[in-house]
Structures are given as C-alpha cells and as structure tokens.
Amino acid sequence: MACSDTDYAYLRELVLEQSANLIDPSRNALFDTRLTPIARLSGADSLEDFVNMLKAGRPAHLHRAVAEAMTINETSFFRDMRPFEMLRQILIPRLMERRMEERRLRIWSAASSTGQEAYSLAMMIAEHFSEIAGWDVKIVGTDISRHVVDYAQKGRYRRLEVNRGLPARMLLKYMTRHGEEWEVSPQIRSMCEFHYANLCAPLPLLPTFDLVLLRNVLLYFSQQDRRALFREIHRKLSPAGYLVLGNAEQAEDSTNLFEVEFGADCYFYSPVRAS
Structure with missing residues (x-):
C-alpha cells in the first residue's frame, strides 16, 4: 500500500530534522524508490508499515538510514x-x-x-x-x-x-x-x-x-x-x-x-x- 500524504509529510520532516535536506512534495515518489529496500530489510510488509515503525521510534538507527537514503549523491570525476x-x-x-x-x-x-x-x-x-x-x-x-x-x-x-x-x-x-x-x-x-x-x-x-x-x-x-x-x-x-x-x-x-x-x-x- 502506498503512503498517505500524511506519511510523506512525516518522512519529509524526518529527513529535514536528520540532515537539513529539504524534499519538495513534488518528489514524494523518491521515497518509494529509495526507502522500499530499507523497509524490506527492516521486516516491514510495506512502506506504510515502515513509516509506522519510524513513528513508533523503533529502531532509532532507521531514522538515520532514511536520511542517508534520501541524500543526493550525484557526482562524477571532474564534474563541471x-x-x-x-x-x-x-x-x-x-x-x-x-x-x-x-x-x-x-x-x-x-x-x-x-x-x-x-x-x-x-x-x-x-x-x-x-x-x-x-x-x-x-x-x-x-x-x-x-x-x-x-x-x-x-x-x-x-x-x-x-x-x-x-x-x-x-x-x-x-x-x-x-x-x-x-x-x-x-x-x-x-x-x-x-x-x-x-x-x-x-x-x-x-x-x-x-x-x-x-x-x-x-x-x-x-x-x-x-x-x-x-x-x-x-x-x-x-x-x-x-x-x-x-x-x-x-x-x-x-x-x-x-x-x-x-x-x-x-x-x-x-x-x-x-x-
């Protein structure tokens, strides 16, 4: 099941709090792509269940994992x-x-x-x-x-x-x-x-x-x-x-x-x- 607008808002706030990375609501689909593997590894049946785990505060290290997953790591040798x-x-x-x-x-x-x-x-x-x-x-x-x-x-x-x-x-x-x-x-x-x-x-x-x-x-x-x-x-x-x-x-x-x-x-x- 896909996340609700409330869940996406929670994830954006979590990323902002952890890394100061501002995620525009128009890019909510990035959460689906980048967090689904983490959700699966954590034992959650869906991204919605994963968000509920995060809201419950367990385990705490997953909050950092979410922020890291949403960090933009685009780079290359001699970029520009x-x-x-x-x-x-x-x-x-x-x-x-x-x-x-x-x-x-x-x-x-x-x-x-x-x-x-x-x-x-x-x-x-x-x-x-x-x-x-x-x-x-x-x-x-x-x-x-x-x-x-x-x-x-x-x-x-x-x-x-x-x-x-x-x-x-x-x-x-x-x-x-x-x-x-x-x-x-x-x-x-x-x-x-x-x-x-x-x-x-x-x-x-x-x-x-x-x-x-x-x-x-x-x-x-x-x-x-x-x-x-x-x-x-x-x-x-x-x-x-x-x-x-x-x-x-x-x-x-x-x-x-x-x-x-x-x-x-x-x-x-x-x-x-x-x-």
Whole structure:
C-alpha cells in the first residue's frame, strides 16, 4: 500500500530534522524508490508499515538510514570542468604562494559523496603542480552518508563511473585496473581521506582549511541552515583561504562573512577579514 500524504509529510520532516535536506512534495515518489529496500530489510510488509515503525521510534538507527537514503549523491570525476580550471589557473597557485614557507595545504571537499571530487582534485594537483610533491597536502572529504564514505575510502570505481568525466590519460596514469573495476593509485589516495560528518552540526574535529569546496549542496538546505553552515565554514577557513560553490549557488545573506571574486569564468569567495 502506498503512503498517505500524511506519511510523506512525516518522512519529509524526518529527513529535514536528520540532515537539513529539504524534499519538495513534488518528489514524494523518491521515497518509494529509495526507502522500499530499507523497509524490506527492516521486516516491514510495506512502506506504510515502515513509516509506522519510524513513528513508533523503533529502531532509532532507521531514522538515520532514511536520511542517508534520501541524500543526493550525484557526482562524477571532474564534474563541471570550469571550477577545476579556475582552481588550476588561480586558486591553487595563489595558495601555494601563500603557503610556500609551511609547504602545507588543507582542502575540504564538503558533501564529497563517493569521493570523485576529492580524487579529481588530487589528480589535478599531481598533474599540474609537480613542485608540490614534497608538500604536506591533505584533501578531506566528508559526507552525511556512511555508505558513500566507505565507498570513497575504498577508492575503487566501476567502468561506468570512471568513464564519466575522467580523461583516458589520467585514468591510465592514476588508476589501476582490477577486472571490471579501477583503483585509485597509492599516490593519489595518500592525499585524500574521508570521514562522516553532518554539515548541519558543529564540526569540531576538522582542522582549519585553505580551500573549501561546497558545490551543489546549498539547494537542499533551508535559508536558516545555509546561514549556519556559512558561519561554520567561515570559522574553519583560513583568513587567506577560499570557498568554491556550485555554479548556480551563491553565499547570499553572508556578505558580512565572504566577499565574491571572479576569475577564469567562475565565482569564488574569500573570507571577510575582521576590521
């Protein structure tokens, strides 16, 4: 039996509470597709029965499973090349110049999904900035879904995944084939690490970053949660660092925290320094 409008409203509220992900009512059908396997594994006879289990508060871990299932994990290698070109031409050279003495870079791939963004950035740095070989470079990917964090940590991708955006030359140079899968090389993997994190909760364990990539995430957050997230990122970003958003996103209502810059056909942001 299909869910009632009341059940869908409950599920949308549950996802919002757990992950700040706003699900429009027009997308209720996604619940049917993504939650039916979880409902079956939980022993529920139908999605309606599964919702009743959730409402009864048992078991509590299923609430998190629902939020993770509804998180959008769409990604690919070098997704949208323009920001990567801007990073190559402008931001990475600037950061290298500013960090020349420490020879250390910290980069945060927020909402990193299955890891392609972090690994793409590591490949780009290895390919175009050979002088950074002796530096301490770490790209930290975080995501609210433990499943995709585990996937990213393995660094192994199916043929369909590597065929999406990864140039053949880089595939052969930075990945090794194992049957029907391709594994990221130790050189690239050593630059990346992945952790579970909820962007709508305090992030005390993360260090200060020189660069934050927060692309194609804000669309799913309420205005209040976006403001809170920008405050958290401003706190985690070095005064000489940069924030990169998706092409259709902007740091609205945060002009007291970030100022916008433009270069290589892309916008990026730098933190406003305290006067």
